Amino acid sequence: MSPASRRVSPSVLREGMGVLWVAVRAEPRVFALSVLASGLYAAMTVATAQVLGMVTEDVVLPAFEDGRAAAGALAAGAAAIVGVAALKALGVAGRRFYAGLMQYRMQAKYRREVTRQYLRLPLAWHHRHPTGQLLSNANADVEAAWAPIAPLPMAVGVVFMLLISAVSILLTDVAVAAVGFLIFPAIALVNVVYQRRLAPVATHAQRLRAEVSEVAHESFEGGLVVKTLGREDAETLRFAAATNRLRDANIAVGRLRGLFDPVLEALPNLGVLAVLLIGSLRLQANAMTAGDLVQVAYLFTLLSWPIRALGWVLAEVPRSVVGWERVRGVLDATGSLPYGEAAPGGDGGRAAAMEVRGVRFAYETDEHADLSGEGNGDGAGGGPRHILHDVSFSVEPGRTVALVGPTGSGKSTLTSLLVRLVDPADGSVLLDGVDLRDVRRGGVAETVSLVPQQTFLFDDTVRGNVTLGMDAPDDRVWEALRLAQADGFTAALPDGLDTRVGERGATLSGGQRQRLVLARALIRRPRLLVMDDATSAVDPQVEARILRNLRERAAEGGDGDDGGGGGSTVVVVAYRKATIALADEVVYLDHGRVTGRGTHAELLETSEGYRDLVNAYERTERDETERERAELEDTAVEGGEEALR
Structure with missing residues (x-):
């Protein structure tokens, strides 16, 4: 079914x-109050017509007849x-307040539910969703799902107003009512055509707004690449x-509104x-009074609102259904x-023992996207990779x-398993003999810290980025x-x-950011510290000092409550030979x-693949160092020649 046909389908309305x-x-009390306020507005609107008729009959006409x-x-x-106007204003204020309250409560509720669901769902699910x-x-x-709530109480109230008005007109004069009611089918027909034409165009414009925002967001985020x-x-x-497409879509919406709005106002x-x-003919025949005619005429000027209010609700329904389905x-x-x-096993102040036992893991991806970021997998196309x-190792x-x-x-997938961002398909990861899947909520985070490849710092102070809300002196x-x-630094x-x-x-x-992220992990005094190539932007000498500090801290141990903290078991994804040699x-x-x-020495002797890989890294680093040294020497020579000239 096409988007346009979907928007007028009876199933969409249902x-x-x-x-x-x-x-x-979800909000029965607030909805009831908003409908009551809307009903008050509707009743006072009809009462306004009756008051005008009464004033015309009892005040205006006698004044003309008596001359005073x-x-x-x-x-x-x-x-x-x-009095009628004051009650009418009270109804408008109550209707808008409670309708807005209901709408914003529903939006807040479902934003929280969606966010909680994101936190509950495993990382593997997030890999499959951009x-x-x-x-x-x-x-x-979420906003689209609850957009019809704002006009809903008004629509319910004006239906009440429509019924009261129709009864009042019929009771006043049946012949005039029969002629006037012919306008209802015309207005309804125009509204139906209007909504059918407008809904797909307006929805398209809404989608283009999101597209413009997406392009702008990508440009801002990729500012360094762009520059x-x-x-x-x-x-x-x-x-x-993108903005031109949005402009054209908004112009199309404006054209439709410019065509239909005058018709809806004219009918x-x-x-x-x-x-x-x-x-007037009935008045000449003494079949009705002047006050009755004023009352009926005024009521007919109000009767376009009920149908238009219902149209506002119906116009939002298609977007609401789509938004709700996505939520x-x-x-x-x-x-x-x-x-x-x-609880996490072992002594809370001591380094942890860790064991990986028969672990197997596969990413679930579709055939159009490679979201894992690692490996070629065993198969092509979709399915598990x-x-x-x-x-297995300990x-x-x-x-x-x-x-x-x-x-x-x-390697990165394995680090995610060690901190339980994901669970293995088979096998288990144990911390002090306890399977991570058996640990209570929050237990792994209290014991294990991950320093990821990609560093992230908030727009906050150094202290705020290190503590992240933790109460630490x-x-x-x-x-x-x-x-x-x-x-x-x-x-x-x-x-x-x-x-x-x-x-x-x-x-x-980059190196400073990595060190702050590492400090963020260390301040929590983890018993197991996992670093996924977390010092790649740091000088080799600084990296060596960091690892040496961690080894000394682990050797010192401690009870974890004396201010010095306990030691940490360290698992580090490494590339440099100097880093590997420290393990x-x-x-x-x-x-x-x-x-x-x-x-390191044993694997150099026994594993050809390991030897080739490590030596390749070392050669690359040596070549880069020599190239930098040569560039510095060339710069120095050129500077000397310039000075001699």
Whole structure:
């Protein structure tokens, strides 16, 4: 079914009413108050017509006949008009307040539910869904789902007004009512055509708004790429193309509204003219009074509102159904990380023992996207992409183990398993003999810290980025910074710990950002520290000092409550030979399997793949160092020649 046909399908209307019923059941008291206020507005609108008829009959016409107006009659008429107007204003205010309250409550409720669901769903589910889509689900789709709530109470109230008005007109004069009611089918027909033509065009314009936002977001996020590759003009043209499409769509919406709005406004006026024509004939025949004619004419001027109010609700229903389906797609998503009741094993102040036992893992992806970022998998196209195969090894408390392997061998996936971002398809990861799946909620985070490949800093102070809301004294912050070799440059910052680092740490170098992220992990005194190539932007000498600090901390141990903290078992994804050599043991991964294990020296002797890989890294680093040295020497020579000239 095409989008346009879907928007006029009776099933969409039924689904839309079902979505609104969800809101009514969730907020019955607020909805009832909004409908009561809307009913008050409707009743007072009809009462206004009756008051005008009464004032015409009892005040205006006698004043013309007598040549003067009685003060008491004028006061009574004015009081009646003001009183009705005040109640009508109260109804408008109550209707808008409670309708808005209901709408915003539903949006807030489902934003929270969608966000909680994101936190419950495993990382494997997030791998299959782009970030932009998830943001849209939590924001634009939630807003669209509950958009009809705002006009809904008014629509319910004006239906009440329509019924009261129709009864009042019939009771006043049946002949005039019969002529005037002919306008209803005409207005209804125009509304139906209007909504059918407008809904797909307006929905298309809404989609293009999201497209413009997406292009702008990508340009801002990729500002460094755009600038360094000179893509400013191309990005400007891309943004201009998107905004031009949105402009054309908005113009199409404006054309439709410009065509139909005058028609919708004119039809009730034509009905009023017809009523006045027939009513004047009835008045001449003494079949009705002048007050009755004024009352009926005024009521007919109001009767276009009920139909238009219903049209506003119906116009939002298609977007509401689409938004609700997308939100329900998240809320009904399967997959989670179930938790047990066990506490993390071992002594809370000592380094942890870790064991990986027969682990196998595969990413579930579709055939159009490679979202894993690692490995080629075992098959082509869609379906599961196997990354790890029967991986087993153990790490003794306080020891440092280096994970080494070529790109795509499964190292980053393994680190995700060690901190339980995902669960293995087979096998288990044990911490002090306890399967991570049996640990209570929050237990793994209390015991294990991950320092990821990609660093992320908030637009906050150094202290705020290290503690992340943790109640820690400054001396503990400085201790974590010292272990991460970040105390020196932090002390040199203008405001020390209170220096703001900018969005994503823009004011710091890559190595400084990595060290702050490492300090963020260390301040929590983890018993198991997992670093996924977390020092790649750090000088080799600084990296060596960081690892040495971690080894010394693990050797010192401690009870974890004396301010000095306990030691940590360290698992580090490493590439540099100098880093690998500092590890107590090396686990060599190749194509998702452990193909070698031992010390660095042992693997150099026994594993040809490991030897070739490590030596290749070393040659690359040596070549880069020699090239930098040559460039410096050339610069020095050129500077000397310039000085001689």
